[in-house]
Amino acid sequence: MIDGGQSFVHVYHRYKHRVYAYCYRLLRHPQNAEDAAQETFVKIHRSLDQLENAASLQAWIFSIARNEAFTILRRLRPMEELETETENVWDEENPLEKVVQKERAGIVQHCLGLLKPMYRELLILKEYEQLSYAEISQVTGASESAVKSGLFKARRAMRKKLESILKERDEI
Amino acid sequence: MKCDEYQEQLSALIDNELADQESELLFTHLSECAACRATLRSELELRANLKEDVPPLAPRELDEKVLSTMSKAEGQLDARRVMRRGVWQRNVSMRWPLAAAIAGLFLIGGLAVTSVWSPCNKPAEPQVRIVYITALPIVEVHGYFP
């Protein structure tokens, strides 16, 4: 929680890398990530008063970053339903061609980039930002049970995709 | 319960989000089901692979962009900070040029004192440095909120 003595500059320096990394991993584009991060901190600065009352500071910060990142995504993909749960968690198909030569961790990153943004986001918030389900629910607006099942679906899809890519690679 | 449902719980288990009772049931199932044990291994492996990724750092330009935008609203911020400062700080606060002038006086005063008192009129560097250090906190205290 933030106390009276903590300033915006302190919050900025404490969170700038995490906010940027979150935006970068979600948007997969450095300039878009920088724009989203910048806009995030402008909004944080404007709402310092709310910051002092936020139940979870990091959830509050990531919810603002999420809005900015999704605003950019919506602009880039105006026709797409970005936040509707779907059976298919993949954004694109057939990553095999590009990933043949990569290491396992590289393939995992590639697969992460191919998940639909809403599933990718769940993994980013959990695995990298280490938010609790309650915090992820606060950030995304989804219920905790939706967070739980979304993470399960994303991981299951990732595991299966990884398995099939590795199998393909070993056969080549 | 089916393996599929247990596997959803596995995902929650590695996130430390499973209730004790559910965990107990899951562990009992794991002790009996090789497929779910394999899934757990593969979940943990996936997590380890994801964690290998080095997080990208915010570019330096972000500092400039954000902090310069903020300085436009600095007047507002200054007001808030003054409210948050201790009474003694508020009472003795002054503007930068004044603080710098006082620090300068200390420095010149220090130089004068050391040149009068130091034997053989040698440049007395250590003493000058001491005076300088003594003067510094004054600059820092009063010039803390530029």
Ligand SMILES: [Zn+2]
């Ligand atoms: Zn099972």
